[in-house]
Amino acid sequence: AQTVTQSQPEMSVQEAETVTLSCTYDTSESNYYLFWYKQPPSRQMILVIRQEAYKQQNATENRFSVNFQKAAKSFSLKISDSQLGDTAMYFCAFMKRGFGNEKLTFGTGTRLTIIP
């Protein structure tokens, strides 16, 4: 079974600054996907970024990027030029690769507050 650990329950940062959220995971699988989801106060779960474990290049989506360290089983999310709208819960999630393995395992989340 897979486990996902987010060791930072809460973080806060000034607007326009950069913040990094940590995620580690444990798995015996070699092929998998990792995701970061954002949950704003509206409760809607929104996919922020995804990483394919067999790709060495770190994924980026505009102001969001990841630092994927496969050997260390680490998957951190960096938010650059943070904005007030980035205030939300952020969840790291794991999915095994392959047909029939589309179940997500979530971490416990990090509550991020952007301070004006």
Next chain:
Amino acid sequence: NAGVTQTPKFRVLKTGQSMTLLCAQDMNHEYMYWYRQDPGMGLRLIHYSVGEGTTAKGEVPDGYNVSRLKKQNFLLGLESAAPSQTSVYFCASSRLRTGGQNEQYFGPGTRLTVT
């Protein structure tokens, strides 16, 4: 295109009552899921379905039943509600695509309180 919708958005039940949560998606997705979200625990998978007429247990299935009679709908039932089932319930759906790069699209959630 409404995406994933959930009915109802809020509900209060007394212990022992039953209810059904409805999830509907209009994206023609094959896969559908039910999660619960509790404080400090992230989202945990209750049941899921890989196609019409099929269901499977997730991580925390006890006390729940599901049905997928139509491809677009996935129902979550509580036969005898317990206070431990107080939670926020999320439905999600995803496309069947080999390779696993299947983004899950989530509904807005249902807040259920059992007293």
